[in-house]
Amino acid sequence: MEYLNIVFQEVYKILFLLVPVLVSVAMIVWLDRRVWAFVQKRQGPNVVGPFGLLQSLADALKYIFKEIIIPSSSNKVIFILAPIVTMTLALIAWAVIPFSATQVLADINVGILYLFAVSSLGVYGIIMGGWASNSKYPFLGAIRSAAQMVSYEVSIGVIIINVLLCVGSLNLNDIVIAQQNLWFVIPLFPMFVIFFISALAETNRPPFDLPEAEAELVAGYQTEYSGMMYAMFWLGEYANILLMCAMGAILFLGGWLSPIDIYPFTLIPGAIWLILKILLLFFLFALVKAIVPRYRYDQLMRLGWKVFLPLSLTWVVLTASYLFYFNLLPTN
Amino acid sequence: MIAHAIFFYTFSIIAVVSAIMVTVSKNTVHSVFFLILDFISISCLFIMIGAEFLGMIMLIVYVGAVAVLFLFVVMMLNVAQQKNQWFASAASSKHIPVGLIISTIIFFELIIVIGGWKYKPEIFDVNNSLKVSGLSNTHSLGQVLYTDYIHIFQISGMILLVAMVGAIVLTFRQRSNVKRQSYLKQISRERAEGVSVVEVASNKGVKTDD
Numbered sequence: 289m290e291y292l293n294i295v296f297q298e299v300y301k302i303l304f305l306l307v308p309v310l311v312s313v314a315m316i317v318w319l320d321r322r323v324w325a326f327v328q329k330r331q332g333p334n335v336v337g338p339f340g341l342l343q344s345l346a347d348a349l350k351y352i353f354k355e356i357i358i359p360s361s362s363n364k365v366i367f368i369l370a371p372i373v374t375m376t377l378a379l380i381a382w383a384v385i386p387f388s389a390t391q392v393l394a395d396i397n398v399g400i401l402y403l404f405a406v407s408s409l410g411v412y413g414i415i416m417g418g419w420a421s422n423s424k425y426p427f428l429g430a431i432r433s434a435a436q437m438v439s440y441e442v443s444i445g446v447i448i449i450n451v452l453l454c455v456g457s458l459n460l461n462d463i464v465i466a467q468q469n470l471w472f473v474i475p476l477f478p479m480f481v482i483f484f485i486s487a488l489a490e491t492n493r494p495p496f497d498l499p500e501a502e503a504e505l506v507a508g509y510q511t512e513y514s515g516m517m518y519a520m521f522w523l524g525e526y527a528n529i530l531l532m533c534a535m536g537a538i539l540f541l542g543g544w545l546s547p548i549d550i551y552p553f554t555l556i557p558g559a560i561w562l563i564l565k566i567l568l569l570f571f572l573f574a575l576v577k578a579i580v581p582r583y584r585y586d587q588l589m590r591l592g593w594k595v596f597l598p599l600s601l602t603w604v605v606l607t608a609s610y611l612f613y614f615n616l617l618p619t620n
Numbered sequence: 621m622i623a624h625a626i627f628f629y630t631f632s633i634i635a636v637v638s639a640i641m642v643t644v645s646k647n648t649v650h651s652v653f654f655l656i657l658d659f660i661s662i663s664c665l666f667i668m669i670g671a672e673f674l675g676m677i678m679l680i681v682y683v684g685a686v687a688v689l690f691l692f693v694v695m696m697l698n699v700a701q702q703k704n705q706w707f708a709s710a711a712s713s714k715h716i717p718v719g720l721i722i723s724t725i726i727f728f729e730l731i732i733v734i735g736g737w738k739y740k741p742e743i744f745d746v747n748n749s750l751k752v753s754g755l756s757n758t759h760s761l762g763q764v765l766y767t768d769y770i771h772i773f774q775i776s777g778m779i780l781l782v783a784m785v786g787a788i789v790l791t792f793r794q795r796s797n798v799k800r801q802s803y804l805k806q807i808s809r810e811r812a813e814g815v816s817v818v819e820v821a822s823n824k825g826v827k828t829d830d
Contacts, residue, residue: 291622363649397672401680408680412656416653419649431692431695438689590803
């Protein structure tokens with residue numbers, strides 16, 4: 289009976305976290321399309337509901353009632369598993385995101401490693417989908433995407449080391465609290481920029497959306513997917529984008545801390561600040577999609593391995609030497 | 621305690637079954653996926669005994685990077701077909717003794733290690749002071765790795781670097797007939813180099829040479 293109680297409590301907590309995440313994913317798709325449209329002097333989706341807010345829900349309804357087509361030559365188990373993996377991985381990562389000092393589902397010691405691990409597993413959904421489709425375009429898209437995500441993960445890892453050097457803990461709440469006086473975006477600004485660009489590549493967003501470059505690869509690894517399975521890829525992708533924004537907000541923008549530590553601002557709960565920061569980063573993501581042309585594949589690889597990796601490694605040495613020389617290394 | 625046991629047996633059964641499936645399954649890509657499942661359940665077991673750092677590193681390094689490269693190679697090379705041919709032909713029997721010898725050696729090594737750990741625990745307790753200090757997993761690992769074993773740690777890093785450089789040197793070949801794209805050359809091109817205005821005489825046309 290006791291166990292059952294605990295299980296119910298946890299399920300309640302998980303639902304309380306996941307339902308808002310899923311709803312906000314739907315909203316964020318609308319925001320993305322809207323920002324994209326405004327940059328190009330279009331209206332964007334503005335018909336369904338006020339300002340077109342319910343557009344994503346209408347789309348989801350459409351996807352649910354569409355037929356799921358499974359190609360006869362595909363590897364059926366893996367084909368069906370792929371969107372599930374993408375979606376699950378995008379959602380389980382939210383377990384460690386702190387919304388305030390106490391509002392966190394799992395306050396684990398190695399929070400940032402967990403986030404990094406889950407985001408590095410995200411490549412499997414794409415590889416599985418691309419391979420199981422047993423078709424040229426999805427396979428090419430999957431191979432491209434795997435190479436791209438593995439490359440940019442390296443630089444994200446090194447950037448995380450930069451932040452960890454300044455914090456001295458892998459716990460996400462500790463990382464946020466360490467930024468009480470100074471957000472890491474100021475001393476580590478170049479790292480923030482590199483993190484942002486790597487996050488674009490890691491989530492296959494334009495200008496790095498080569499895995500689904502429609503001019504060359506139809507829709508990349510999603511080509512053979514239809515109906516709800518396609519929608520799950522799509523939801524997982526946007527949940528991942530939100531997650532990357534949350535990671536950026538926690539690592540560099542002070543997570544749930546309020547920007548100014550004086551009276552009226554401190555009244556606003558931390559969750560709101562975190563959401564505002566995530567939205568700010570997402571707005572930048574959407575802007576980049578609208579204004580930057582797609583990278584060529586060799587340039588993408590060059591940027592990842594020859595520019596970002598050396599730069600972030602050098603910055604690690606720099607940060608470490610600075611902290612060591614001025615005796616600022618965190619100790620506990 | 622019961623919940624702990626349930627989780628432990630679930631993860632370990634998944635780990636053992638998927639380890640068997642890695643060797644048994646006909647399709648090579650499937651066996652890589654089973655290998656990944658194996659890695660994940662082992663990292664879950666690591667987390668269960670409180671080695672959270674090791675579990676996460678297992679996920680990041682093995683599942684996030686190594687297994688992706690495995691998948692790459694397996695998908696590209698069409699190993700499944702080669703393996704089936706290999707099993708069908710008579711030549712395969714030559715490899716069985718070698719495999720048997722290696723697996724026996726590994727088996728005995730495991731017996732020695734596990735037996736010693738079970739019956740002579742004091743041999744393996746190198747440093748007891750870390751257990752009582754109450755530090756988190758990551759801290760205590762760091763304190764051992766970067767103090768007592770710093771040289772071994774650095775040497776292992778150097779070996780990995782040498783292995784990487786070696787692999788690159790072995791597989792790198794300069795191909796002469798490939799058009800290479802120079803990034804700097806491309807962006808420093810001027811309009812005058814690419815475009816020219818030509819007066820074309822009627823009925824003559826223009827001769828282009830490229």
